[in-house]
Structures are given as structure tokens and as C-alpha cells.
Amino acid sequence: MPETYTAPKRPQIVTTLPGPRAKALIEKDEKYISPSYTRGYPLTIERGEGAMVMDLDGNWFLDFCAGIAVCATGHCHPKVVKAVEEQAQKFLHMSGTDFYYENMAALAETLDRVSAGSSPKKVFLCNSGTEAIEGALKLARYHTRRHGVISFYRSFHGRTYGSMSVSASKIPHRARMAPTLPGVFNAHYPYPYRPFFGQTTPEAEAEACLEFIKTHLFKHVVCPSEVAAIILEPVQGEGGYVVPPANWLPGLRKLCDEHGILLILDEVQSGIGRTGKMWAADHFNVEPDILCSAKGLASGLPLGAIIAKADVMTWPPGAHATTFGGNPVSCAAALATLELIENSLMKNADVQGQLLMHKLQGLVDRYDCLGEVRGLGLMVGLEVIESKASRNKAHDLRDQIVDACFEKGLLLLGCGDNTIRFSPSLIIDSQDVETAVSILEEVL
Numbered sequence: 001m002p003e004t005y006t007a008p009k010r011p012q013i014v015t016t017l018p019g020p021r022a023k024a025l026i027e028k029d030e031k032y033i034s035p036s037y038t039r040g041y042p043l044t045i046e047r048g049e050g051a052m053v054m055d056l057d058g059n060w061f062l063d064f065c066a067g068i069a070v071c072a073t074g075h076c077h078p079k080v081v082k083a084v085e086e087q088a089q090k091f092l093h094m095s096g097t098d099f100y101y102e103n104m105a106a107l108a109e110t111l112d113r114v115s116a117g118s119s120p121k122k123v124f125l126c127n128s129g130t131e132a133i134e135g136a137l138k139l140a141r142y143h144t145r146r147h148g149v150i151s152f153y154r155s156f157h158g159r160t161y162g163s164m165s166v167s168a169s170k171i172p173h174r175a176r177m178a179p180t181l182p183g184v185f186n187a188h189y190p191y192p193y194r195p196f197f198g199q200t201t202p203e204a205e206a207e208a209c210l211e212f213i214k215t216h217l218f219k220h221v222v223c224p225s226e227v228a229a230i231i232l233e234p235v236q237g238e239g240g241y242v243v244p245p246a247n248w249l250p251g252l253r254k255l256c257d258e259h260g261i262l263l264i265l266d267e268v269q270s271g272i273g274r275t276g277k278m279w280a281a282d283h284f285n286v287e288p289d290i291l292c293s294a295k296g297l298a299s300g301l302p303l304g305a306i307i308a309k310a311d312v313m314t315w316p317p318g319a320h321a322t323t324f325g326g327n328p329v330s331c332a333a334a335l336a337t338l339e340l341i342e343n344s345l346m347k348n349a350d351v352q353g354q355l356l357m358h359k360l361q362g363l364v365d366r367y368d369c370l371g372e373v374r375g376l377g378l379m380v381g382l383e384v385i386e387s388k389a390s391r392n393k394a395h396d397l398r399d400q401i402v403d404a405c406f407e408k409g410l411l412l413l414g415c416g417d418n419t420i421r422f423s424p425s426l427i428i429d430s431q432d433v434e435t436a437v438s439i440l441e442e443v444l
Contacts, residue, residue: 007049010435011409012060018042019057040399040413041406048075051428053411061406064436065413069237069269069379069423072296073340077427080299080336087332096125096326103331110338115307116265116279117287122313124306125326129268129294130158132304133231135320136290137162137181139308140229140262142315147182148227150217150261152189154239154416155232157266166231169238185222187213189236190244193372193383194391202245210251224259229290234280237269240416241381243374249284262289262312268304269379272296273341273426276350276377283376296426299337303330345426352428353377359437360422367444369397380422381415393418401443410439 018026022044044056051074053063063075073080087103096104108123115121124139126132141147151157151166156173158164164173165181174180188196190206197208218224230252236242256263265288270280274296277283281291289312294304304325306313353375360373360382371385384398385391398418405412415421424432 007052007054008060009052009431010060011062011439013407013409014059015057017059017407018044019055019059021056025056041403043406043411050074050077051425051432059409061409061411062432062435062439063411064422064424064428065411066423066425067300068295068413069274070295071300071425072272072274073299073337073345074425074427075300077299077336077340079340080333083332083336084301084329087329090328092329093324093327095323097321097323101328101331103328103335104326107326107331107334107338110335111293111305111307114278114338114342116281116291119287120310121307122310124308124313124320125331126304126306126322127302127325127327128158128304129266129292130160130163130304131322131325132268132292132294132306133157133163133166133266134160135306136231136264136292136308137166137229138320139290139306139313139315140264142319143312144228144260144262146226146228148185148222149181149183150185150187150213150222150227150230152232152236153186154189154191154236154242155266156236156238157231157233157268185217185227187217189232189239189242190248191240191242192245193374203247206245206248206251209248210255213255224261227259227261229262229264230256231264231266233266233268233270234284234286235270235275235376235379237379237421238415240383240419241375241379241421242416243376246284249281249286253286256289264288264290264292266292268292268294269423270376272337273346273349274377274379274423275375276346276353278341278346280376280379297337298330298333301327301330301333303327303334341426348428349377349426352426352430352433353380355430356380356422356433356437359433360440363437363441363444369394369444375422378422378424378426378428382420382422384418384420401440404443405439408439408443410436412440 046054112121153168156169157167188209190209192202195205199205271293290308364370371383384394395418
């Protein structure tokens, strides 16, 4: 982390958790804030530096969730803060929908340069991941003049109506929200540790999932000539940090090309260097027609992006717009973020991710309640089970482990039914990895 940070390198817990100031804030929050938020352990934030955060009572935590994979450059990276301050002194907002400003165009140019594949791109800037998904769905339908969308079980794309409709993660996301967007059809995403079709190799399971689309959906449910897009996460996030077999994305790309279907990749969580490459798609040498980004794009400021092939993003003025999307302060943060990612942090994510996977594999080898570690870069999942013999999901045990790590100063989050996600800032070093794994082992 930058030398200007003064936070401790290891957790320091000085009160019971939650402390008195934290308790007061939680009581106020419960009185005034919507109950729809999914709060877990009682963490309150006073400030953050690098990979460390301090709560209201002076307790320091090692943050291995980074605001759900958002703070890519760490908390308050000096270069990002400087970029934000300089832009805030110029102007805060002017609406890129109606007017022009330099850093909005500069960011779009940069995203074109670093985008997956070699095709020229155009960019639409918005405020969040779910907004990017909504716009991508509109663009796909507009461009193809088709209505159908294929998405996947366990996928999560957001909570607004379009993104919710193409998600199939958890019932609370959809309960009492019907009717959802029409024309959405679900298929199976290969999950090598839990193969739905029972294949004995990951590649064979991926082929079976592709075959389901060809022989079931396309023969019994929807004509491929009516499908506008196939949308998926190149690495499933909320679904359990599931890394697909190497033949999965290329197989989908081929299927889309055969039927004139657009391939939309949701890189909201997996993009911006998190997997050790700029985009998870780069691991599979696949170029999407539309890519959605957000989360780490601006190191914590609200910003999303739809990055589409130029010959796909052909909608006319007024077809899609936004008041706040591409906010100049967020654009400044994003430009600083991307410079840091390209210069060193993407490589660091690869190096530290390999170390983290190696250390966690050691725990998997020693503990019967850990089934598998999987991931790319610093997008790593650890599956918690009842036993290796049964492979039964251990949801409650997973939650107990996460809560106990919080008590010892390590911030983690769950994903899927029974997986612990590791999504730290890309600035972490080997000492941070050692600290996190040692706390986890102490809890186990």
C-alpha cells in the first residue's frame, strides 16, 4: 500500500463488537433505513486506508471484501483521492446527456482501448452495474429487433426490473415482484464441483450445458431467431464464485455467432483487473458484443459502463440516456483507477491471487468442512460443506465462519448457498494474505 497510509497492517480489536458508538449507529439505522438491505455482522465504518478499515469505536479490520469488490485500488488511494479533489474544485455535474466534458470522452476512449477483443467500441456511462445491465438489454433488443434473452441459473445481474428478470440467484430477490420482464429463458451454467448433468469432467459438463440450450431451449421453448442475447457472468459472482470450464465461453460465442445472437458479458464484479486480467473474458479469449462494467471501475464512486461493439451500439439520440451517468467526478476517479490497474494492480491481483489460492488449498486439504477453493486472481471462493464424503452444503457453518472472522478482525462475505468469497482490494500484499488465512484457520 502507498507509504502515506498510517493504518496498522494487522487487525486491532479494542472493544467488544459492536462497540458503544457502533451500537448507537445501528439503532438509528434500524429506525430510519429500509429493512431491505442485507446486513450481516455489525460493522460500522469511520474511515478506511488501503486494505484496512476502522469502525466508529477505533477497531481496525483487514478488509477482504472491499465493499463487495468495489474498492479495487484500496480505501482512499491517494491518487484517486487527488483526482476526485481536483475535479470537484472544477465542477461537480453538467449532465453528459446534453453537454460535453473532457474526462467523459477520455474515459470512453480508455475503455475502448482496454476492452476485451479488438473491435472498435462505443461506451455508454451510467451509475451502477444494474443500470448497465438494463441498458445492455435495451440495446440488444433494439439492435437485433428480437425479444428473447437467455440467462442462467444462479446468475445475479442486479435488482432493478430488467436485471432482476435475468437473474436466478435467490428467491428473496424476486418474491412478490411479478410479473418480471417477458421473454427471459433460463439455462444451466457449468458448476464443476456440483455438475447438474453429472458429467465426469468440467469440459464435458460445459458441453452438456451447451447441448441443453441447443436441444431443449431451441427445440422446445424459443426459436433461436427470436433470441436477442445470451447474458452471463464470465465468472459467476453471487452464485458462488464459480469459474467455468475453459470451453464454456468459447462454446457460447460460437453458438451466438451461428444464430445471430448477441453475447452480453456481465463483468460488473469480475472486471477492472480483479481476475488478474482487465476482464475475466480475457482468460478465455472471447470478445463479447456487449460488456457491462461497474463496481471497481471508479474505486468506490458510483459509475457503470456499457462497452459495446461500435456496429452494435447504433441506437439513435434519445433511445437511452441518463442525468447523472458519467458524472465528471466519477470519471476522474475512474481514469485514475484504470491507470493504477494497468500499471501494477492487475499484475498484483494475479500474484496475490495465486498465493491466496495456494494457502486456501492447504486449508481444504486439512479440513473436512472445506470442499473446494476456486477462482481467478483476487476473485476467490471457498466452498463450505458438511463433509467431503457428502459434499452437502453447509450454509449455517459458512455464516458462522464469516461472523467469527469478523470478531477477529477479518472482513469476509458469503456468496451462493455456502461459499465464502474473497474479494479484497487489488493492493493487498503477501503479508495481508498470510494474515487473512491465519485468522481463517484460527476460526476453523
